Amino acid sequence: xxxxxxxxxxxxxxxxxxxxxxxxxxxxxxxxxxxxxxxxxxxxxxxxxxxxxxxxxxxxxxxxxxxxxxxxxxxxxxxxxxxxxxxxxxxxxxxxxxxxxxxxxxxxxxxxxxxxxxxxxxxxxxxxxxxxxxxxxxxxxxxxxxxxxxxxxxxxxxxxxxxxxxxxxxxxxxxxxxxxxxxxxxxxxxxxx
Amino acid sequence: xxxxxxxxxxxxxxxxxxxxxxxxxxxxxxxxxxxxxxxxxxxxxxxxxxxxxxxxxxxxxxxxxxxxxxxxxxxxxxxxxxxxxxxxxxxxxxxxxxxxxxxxxxxxxxxxxxxxxxxxxxxxxxxxxxxxxxxxxxxxxxxxxxxxxxxxxxxxxxxxxxxxxxxxxxxxxxxxxxxxxxxxxxxxxxxxxxxxxxxxxxxxxxxxxxxxxxxxxxxxxxxxxxxxxxxxxxxxxxxxxxxxxxxxxxxxxxxxxxxxxxxxxxxxxxxxxxxxxxxxxxxxxxxxxxxxxxxxxxxxxxxxxxxxxxxxxxxxxxxxxxxxxxxxxxxxxxxxxxx
Numbered sequence: 001x002x003x004x005x006x007x008x009x010x011x012x013x014x015x016x017x018x019x020x021x022x023x024x025x026x027x028x029x030x031x032x033x034x035x036x037x038x039x040x041x042x043x044x045x046x047x048x049x050x051x052x053x054x055x056x057x058x059x060x061x062x063x064x065x066x067x068x069x070x071x072x073x074x075x076x077x078x079x080x081x082x083x084x085x086x087x088x089x090x091x092x093x094x095x096x097x098x099x100x101x102x103x104x105x106x107x108x109x110x111x112x113x114x115x116x117x118x119x120x121x122x123x124x125x126x127x128x129x130x131x132x133x134x135x136x137x138x139x140x141x142x143x144x145x146x147x148x149x150x151x152x153x154x155x156x157x158x159x160x161x162x163x164x165x166x167x168x169x170x171x172x173x174x175x176x177x178x179x180x181x182x183x184x185x186x187x188x189x190x191x192x193x
Numbered sequence: 194x195x196x197x198x199x200x201x202x203x204x205x206x207x208x209x210x211x212x213x214x215x216x217x218x219x220x221x222x223x224x225x226x227x228x229x230x231x232x233x234x235x236x237x238x239x240x241x242x243x244x245x246x247x248x249x250x251x252x253x254x255x256x257x258x259x260x261x262x263x264x265x266x267x268x269x270x271x272x273x274x275x276x277x278x279x280x281x282x283x284x285x286x287x288x289x290x291x292x293x294x295x296x297x298x299x300x301x302x303x304x305x306x307x308x309x310x311x312x313x314x315x316x317x318x319x320x321x322x323x324x325x326x327x328x329x330x331x332x333x334x335x336x337x338x339x340x341x342x343x344x345x346x347x348x349x350x351x352x353x354x355x356x357x358x359x360x361x362x363x364x365x366x367x368x369x370x371x372x373x374x375x376x377x378x379x380x381x382x383x384x385x386x387x388x389x390x391x392x393x394x395x396x397x398x399x400x401x402x403x404x405x406x407x408x409x410x411x412x413x414x415x416x417x418x419x420x421x422x423x424x425x426x427x428x429x430x431x432x433x434x435x436x437x438x439x440x441x442x443x444x445x446x447x448x449x450x451x452x453x454x455x456x457x458x459x460x461x462x463x464x465x466x467x468x469x470x471x472x473x474x475x476x477x478x479x480x481x482x483x484x485x486x487x488x489x490x491x492x493x494x495x496x497x498x499x500x501x502x503x504x505x506x507x508x509x510x511x512x513x514x515x516x517x518x519x520x521x522x523x524x525x526x527x528x529x530x531x532x
Contacts, residue, residue, distance in 0.1 A: 124318030126271035143456030
């Protein structure tokens with residue numbers, strides 16, 4: 001009985017914690033995901049090079065570099081938002097964003113803003129595709145009819161953005177592009193044992 | 194035809210062998226359920242003879258539609274089945290006949306040879322026309338004459354090359370329309386040019402020539418939509434179908450303006466002109482139809498109230514007394530849930 005109570009409380013706590021995740025707003029009232037990261041002993045140029053590689057190599061299919069200076073890079077990108085129940089689900093839309101990273105010796109900051117949602121709809125071939133090219137800013141106040149669905153979109157977007165942020169930080173902490181090494185398949189001899 | 198098919202399969206096999214699998218996506222499950230109430234002003238079921246929603250003064254079923262999709266590396270499949278009147282006896286073909294079975298909406302495999310070039314083989318929703326069988330894919334719940342008389346699905350093999358996000362070209366060979374297996378061999382060729390000249394505007398120029406409804410013939414079709422502002426969208430479908438040897442066909446056009454009046458509420462109109470072509474001395478019927486539709490969305494659920502008024506000087510409709518009439522009208526309220 002104690003265990004059941006514990007599981008229920010733990011689940012409730014996790015659920016509450018999940019609900020509390022939400023975007024902060026910037027000076028202009030737009031949602032923003034903002035991080036400042038200490039990266040001691042890494043030079044400014046190295047950090048910038050890593051950020052460029054992240055945008056132009058690792059995320060080249062979904063990000064497009066816009067501006068680059070000697071201490072910053074900005075890009076536009078999109079991420080697909082999934083409606084996933086355990087292992088099955090389908091994409092429900094995509095969120096476009098503006099990405100900016102600024103570097104200094106030993107630290108950098110990055111943020112995602114201008115978040116806009118474009119819903120997907122199943123087409124005649126059973127594929128999920130964008131229904132419009134015009135995105136809806138995530139900051140909008142939804143009407144009563146779509147409040148529930150909008151909350152799901154916000155939660156899914158926050159989870160995706162958080163994952164993106166974690167990947168970016170992990171990449172900035174290393175110095176190489178993750179290229180899988182080509183290993184020669186191991187040969188096992190059954191003649192000697 | 195045999196040589197073309199052999200060449201396509203040889204090319205596909207060779208590229209398959211060279212290709213490497215990269216990523217695996219989770220299994221996608223999606224679908225819809227729909228139900229409706231319709232009231233014909235002359236109290237006649239099927240007074241307006243376009244597809245689906247044929248009952249009068251009845252809360253009736255549309256269909257349950259279930260689609261599966263999976264992508265492994267560069268290969269993917271889609272399998273989509275529907276059950277219920279809209280998805281069986283009212284669709285073509287009914288898998289076991291007699292209205293007792295199910296309908297395959299899509300059943301195909303696809304292989305992305307490159308980011309630009311892909312090939313698809315199987316049974317697919319047709320590339321012709323604006324409207325589709327699934328109520329989720331249409332704004333209006335009732336369907337147009339152009340939809341009802343055009344192909345619903347095509348079995349075949351097609352290749353698509355994407356020149357850019359703004360231009361792509363598809364070409365393929367197909368069975369006769371709406372059949373799981375060919376009755377006249379792989380007897381049709383088709384193509385589609387997609388252009389997206391400005392953001393929000395997409396146009397498809399389609400051609401399908403070969404065996405179809407009523408004999409061998411050729412359809413030329415333009416399907417386009419333009420999201421002009423965040424609130425206003427305009428769609429257009431125009432088509433011409435000629436059956437060989439003066440065997441008839443049709444021509445028509447439909448315009449689809451839609452305006453979002455509030456969050457989750459969009460009003461739309463469909464105005465259509467449609468004419469069957471003459472067959473010998475037999476004059477083809479002409480129709481004009483206007484449909485006022487609202488889409489009220491809440492999450493996955495969409496309510497679709499609709500009023501439709503059709504006119505034909507040839508009097509193909511019925512009055513309540515059973516006499517021929519030049520006009521017909523109906524009201525319907527549909528509920529469609531997409532998941």
